[in-house]
Amino acid sequence: xxxxxxxxxxxxxxxxxxGTDAGKSSKPRKPPKVPRGKFSVHFAHYKWLYLLLVPGVVxxxxxxxxxxxxxxxxxxxYVPFLGVNGSPWVGTQHFQDFFSNPDFPxxxxxxxxxxxxxxxxxxxxxxxxxLLLNEVRLSILKRTVQTLxxxxxxxxWTIVAxxxxxxxxxxxxxxxxxxxxVMGTNIDFxxxxxxxxxxxxxxxxxxxxxxxxxxxxxxxxxxxQDQYEAAIIDGAGRFRRVWHITLPGIRSTIIxxxxxxxxxxxxxxxxxIYLMTNALNRSVADVFDTYVYFVGITxxxxxxxxxxxxxxxxxxxxxxxxxxxxxxxxxxSGLF
Amino acid sequence: MKIHNTTxxxxxxxxxxxxxxxxxxxxxxxxxxxxxxxxxxxxxITRRAFFVWPEQFTLGSYEYIFxxxxxxxxxxxxxxxTAVGTLVxxxxxxxxAYPLAKKTLRGRQVILSLxxxxxxxxxxxxxxxxxxxxxxxxxxxxxxxxxxxxxxxxLIIIKNFFQELPQELEESAKMDGATEIGILWRILLPLSKxxxxxxxxxxxxxxxxDFMSPLLYLSDNSKWTLQMYLRQVTASSxxxxxxxxxxxxxxxxQGIKFAVIVVATLPILIFYPFLQKxxxxxxxxxxxKG
Numbered sequence: 001x002x003x004x005x006x007x008x009x010x011x012x013x014x015x016x017x018x019g020t021d022a023g024k025s026s027k028p029r030k031p032p033k034v035p036r037g038k039f040s041v042h043f044a045h046y047k048w049l050y051l052l053l054v055p056g057v058v059x060x061x062x063x064x065x066x067x068x069x070x071x072x073x074x075x076x077x078y079v080p081f082l083g084v085n086g087s088p089w090v091g092t093q094h095f096q097d098f099f100s101n102p103d104f105p106x107x108x109x110x111x112x113x114x115x116x117x118x119x120x121x122x123x124x125x126x127x128x129x130x131l132l133l134n135e136v137r138l139s140i141l142k143r144t145v146q147t148l149x150x151x152x153x154x155x156x157w158t159i160v161a162x163x164x165x166x167x168x169x170x171x172x173x174x175x176x177x178x179x180x181x182v183m184g185t186n187i188d189f190x191x192x193x194x195x196x197x198x199x200x201x202x203x204x205x206x207x208x209x210x211x212x213x214x215x216x217x218x219x220x221x222x223x224x225q226d227q228y229e230a231a232i233i234d235g236a237g238r239f240r241r242v243w244h245i246t247l248p249g250i251r252s253t254i255i256x257x258x259x260x261x262x263x264x265x266x267x268x269x270x271x272x273i274y275l276m277t278n279a280l281n282r283s284v285a286d287v288f289d290t291y292v293y294f295v296g297i298t299x300x301x302x303x304x305x306x307x308x309x310x311x312x313x314x315x316x317x318x319x320x321x322x323x324x325x326x327x328x329x330x331x332x333s334g335l336f
Numbered sequence: 337m338k339i340h341n342t343t344x345x346x347x348x349x350x351x352x353x354x355x356x357x358x359x360x361x362x363x364x365x366x367x368x369x370x371x372x373x374x375x376x377x378x379x380x381i382t383r384r385a386f387f388v389w390p391e392q393f394t395l396g397s398y399e400y401i402f403x404x405x406x407x408x409x410x411x412x413x414x415x416x417x418t419a420v421g422t423l424v425x426x427x428x429x430x431x432x433a434y435p436l437a438k439k440t441l442r443g444r445q446v447i448l449s450l451x452x453x454x455x456x457x458x459x460x461x462x463x464x465x466x467x468x469x470x471x472x473x474x475x476x477x478x479x480x481x482x483x484x485x486x487x488x489x490x491l492i493i494i495k496n497f498f499q500e501l502p503q504e505l506e507e508s509a510k511m512d513g514a515t516e517i518g519i520l521w522r523i524l525l526p527l528s529k530x531x532x533x534x535x536x537x538x539x540x541x542x543x544x545x546d547f548m549s550p551l552l553y554l555s556d557n558s559k560w561t562l563q564m565y566l567r568q569v570t571a572s573s574x575x576x577x578x579x580x581x582x583x584x585x586x587x588x589x590q591g592i593k594f595a596v597i598v599v600a601t602l603p604i605l606i607f608y609p610f611l612q613k614x615x616x617x618x619x620x621x622x623x624x625k626g
Binding site: 039042046048049050051052053055056057059060062063064065066067068069070071073078080083084129132133135136137138141144145147148149150151152154155156157158159161162163165166167171172174175177178181206210214237238270271274275278289292293296297302305306309310313317 | 344345348349352353355356357359360361363364366367369370373381382384385386427428429431432434435436438441442447450451454456457458459460461462463464465466467470471482483485486491515516517520541544545546547548551552563566567569570571590593594596597600601604605608611612615616
């Protein structure tokens with residue numbers, strides 16, 4: 001984010017420097033780099049650049065901005081035959097329907113529980129893993145462990161889900177055979193609704209904890225080493241050094257990452273949840289993203305599901321601005 | 337520093353090293369299980385809970401999947417879509433990044449602001465789906481490529497990279513009468529090979545791993561990509577209550593599931609050394625600054 005704002009800021013004050021094409025210029029006093037005057041002259045000078053810009057601009061107009069306009073069907077009764085423009089307005093009807101639907105509290109609950117489980121378990125684990133890796137002085141071990149724990153990040157959710165299906169399968173899965181042979185019990189991990197959330201969090205930890213340490217490790221590398229030596233002279237042990245120097249040293253990174261995580265809270269990851277959803281665990285598995293898919297794509301309630309999606313993104317925007325303001329209030333740097 | 341010579345420090349180090357080594361191994365366990373299982377026969381998979389090496393080594397599962405048209409078609413399709421898609425997406429991104437790197441270009445500011453705005457707000461699943469439908473792209477492979485043709489983050493990073501290249505190169509080429517397109521093609525692109533390779537990988541992994549786009553846009557199961565095929569094969573039939581599965585489908589034997597997972601994972605593992613190197617860098621470009 002900050003990279004972006006910097007990029008933008010550096011672009012705002014663009015000036016026109018000394019130039020090369022004095023001959024073509026409309027103001028031939030000094031050799032100006034770019035023809036100043038009329039746009040037509042400027043355009044003629046830069047025609048190739050404008051030509052190169054065309055595919056990208058068309059892409060953004062069609063695939064990014066047209067769907068934003070299409071969000072208006074959340075306030076309409078979309079009929080495919082009439083199109084986005086022709087369909088009649090219904091105001092906030094779909095939002096009222098959604099809020100009074102018994103699905104709404106269930107979806108909100110499921111989404112929030114998964115989000116808090118991820119924030120409460122996966123997020124701190126990432127920091128703990130980064131701290132442990134940071135304590136390793138044997139660089140070959142550190143690099144090997146990093147190489148291994150980064151791998152799952154690059155695998156698709158389909159592969160993660162498929163691995164889960166095999167590992168937790170009934171009758172032949174390793175866990176089933178182990179529980180059956182050793183403990184004499186068995187658990188149907190994949191369809192028991194009680195096991196849905198633990199599985200989701202476990203997948204998230206396996207897939208992304210290792211990768212998430214990169215940012216924290218980079219922040220840890222910037223912590224002032226002199227402080228450690230001073231603390232050692234004062235007799236501070238390993239844990240006190242971590243607590244009093246390391247953690248405060250990466251506090252701003254932790255806060256930024258937390259803000260980002262909270263801003264993304266309602267984005268439960270469509271692919272992951274969809275792949276782990278089945279007929280038996282729908283009661284706990286349904287979240288906003290998958291609900292939009294099931295109601296919108298499979299049942300064809302386009303306007304209603306667009307309203308649900310719009311509600312979700314608006315709450316997400318409120319969340320990210322809210323946590324940022326909160327972080328600033330506690331005198332932290334915040335994100336923007 | 338020679339401080340951790342204390343006994344407590346040594347014990348901590350030893351425990352930490354063992355713990356981290358275990359984490360590394362645990363991360364690998366699912367791969368070991370699946371690759372070992374893909375070379376084992378059905379009886380062994382259902383009997384032994386976990387094994388690193390099969391008692392009876394067999395290529396049967398692989399022979400089977402490569403003999404089924406559905407699998408080979410999905411594999412070839414996915415490789416082609418990934419290759420073409422990566423080139424198309426990279427071309428879209430580079431051609432847009434280059435003019436935007438010219439600080440004197442009028443209208444550049446407006447376009448950049450619109451790009452950034454599109455990073456924050458999006459139309460969402462349904463409006464995008466309806467658009468793809470209206471464009472007649474349902475059941476077309478272009479639906480897997482075009483809606484994600486330009487990643488705004490990649491665009492801005494490539495633009496910044498072009499901006500930092502020395503201006504003199506371009507100016508001297510211009511003196512020699514090269515057009516902007518010639519400069520981009522003959523001077524800038526060769527200079528940016530490492531950067532372009534990074535983003536090519538980024539796009540390729542995105543297309544290869546994509547499950548949502550084929551789920552949304554490809555209802556015709558003869559057009560399914562490897563990820564869609566993988567899901568159908570591995571989700572056992574009693575678990576599928578969520579639609580989009582071929583009703584005539586007969587669940588395969590276990591060994592086949594193992595083999596399909598291995599084939600779908602292999603390209604990622606082959607490219608992993610590059611991925612790790614470039615993506616770690618890319619992740620830091622965008623994020624850590626304060």
